[in-house]
Amino acid sequence: MAGAGGPAGYRARLDALMAERGAWPEDSPWLRAAFAELPRHRFAPERLWRWNGRSYGPVELAGDPDGWYAELYSDADAAAVTRLTDGRPSSSLSAPSVVADMLDSLRLEPGHRVWDVGTGQGWTAALAAWRAGPGLVVSTEVDDQLAAFARDRLAAAGLDVEVRVADGTSAEVPEGRQVDRLHATYAVETVPWSWVAAVRPGGRIVYPWGRLGYAALTVADDGARAHGWVHGLARFMGDRSGPVQPSAGYSAFTAVRGDAEPEHCRVLDRDPAGLEDWHLRFALRVAVPDAVLFTCQGEDGPVALIHDGDRSWAEVLPRAGAGPVLLQGGPRRIGDELIAAWSQWEALGRPDLYDYGVTVTPDSQWAWHGDPDTGARWPIGAPRRATR
Structure with a gap:
């Protein structure tokens, strides 16, 4: 058993830290209850990986329970690395504050059909299912081992979530039926048009945008485009089927x-x-x-x-x-x-990151400042030159 009050003590401190920082979204009070009922450690493997300044070392639940729980609950802004590939993180549980903010940006309501793109360990799919209801969340994961792990953890939590092995970047909408919400857990620079086509008019897409940030798009009434604002800063692992992102450092x-x-x-x-x-x-x-x-x-x-x-x-x-x-x-x-x-x-007046947005159409995508139609804009996925 972990010391310092056990798992409940670590969870309580994270809850208090989130509250102190104002990280629990006021518009989505359900998130705090969902985090309490579906704690992060229930979706974590027994081995996590911690950076020591030079390389990643294992943190084992069996051998170091305090270290293991601390890795999950001591920092609201830190992802917990769950897998390494060639010495670099290839899967993680996203930072609690970022998960809460992105799900708040999704504007998820009971009864919504949700496509969770990038199951990972299944935690965000679990939180979405807690809110939407049983049988309404379908999650896709390209890695069959991760998909199997997530299925087990979701079932153990008593949640009715379907997990499919598929590359969410190229997959079509599950069952050929449009969803109300699409939530992605890995970064893409350009939004696949299949994601926009998968969401009903008026529906929402929340996704990590490239190397830095995440955005929330609303699909237009005619389904011909989606656009919306940047909602925050974060770094996510990139699309496994896309170009490898250069490392910092x-x-x-x-x-x-x-x-x-x-x-x-x-x-x-x-x-x-x-x-x-x-x-x-x-x-x-x-x-x-x-x-x-x-x-x-x-x-x-x-x-x-x-x-x-x-x-x-x-x-x-x-x-x-x-x-x-x-x-x-x-x-x-x-x-x-x-x-x-x-x-x-x-x-431009030294604008905040929240003054930027993204527009996606079948043929092109661009970032913009201030106004999607009249503001400065930068093409996404093409050579960059700011224009008016």
Whole structure:
């Protein structure tokens, strides 16, 4: 038995932490009750994985119950890694605060039919079924072992949820019937049109958008498009059938740069510490979505390391007694692209991430600022150039 009050003690502290931070959505009070009845640990494998600063090490329920429960309940904003592939996380239980906010964004009501895309361990499908009702949630999972695990845990919880083995990115709507809500648990840069076609007019789609953030779309009355606002920040594992997302961190940057010398250097008129603003970081994500940005502390202040996962890289370095410098190398000037996007963000009035949205049609997708029809926009899944 875990110490510190046992599982109930860990759960109570997480509940209190969520309440203290205002992380329980006021518009969806059902979520707090659902979290209490379907606690996270009931959907966790007996081995979790914890980052120690260099690599992931196992945390076993049998050998370290306190560590295991702490991994699940000590941080409202942390995902619990449940599987590694080639030393990198390939499955997880999403952060409690993010799960609560995304399900709140779904505007889920009793009687709604739900397609849960990416079952994982089955926790979000369980929460959706608690709200929607028995037999109304169908979940798809590409990994047959994960699907089997989730089926067992859902059945043990007494929930009537169907779990199918399928690639949700390319699968058609379950049973050929449109659903009221679609909730995705893995990140896609472009929304499959099959997801929009699967949801009835007026229905909602909530999904993690690419490397950073999540959005909630409403399907238009004529079914010809879906659009909606960005609802928050989070990092999710990517679509297994899509391109591999470049890693952040120093080692990923050095893998791209290697021992190459800068090909271009210029002095900047802005403080690299500004790149620690998450609203700016999100604006850069919108404008240059394939740029990976990592900040760390250098001798003279914050350092920004940027790369595209291929051959192009940039560094923004502070200098004592002088202006910061931008160094770049590779076939594209990825640093210049980010500085231009930073200037555009300032010209737009330094908007919050919640001032951005996404529109999806059968033929194209774009992000926009302020207004879906008249605001600045950036094409998704195509070369980027902001326009009016």
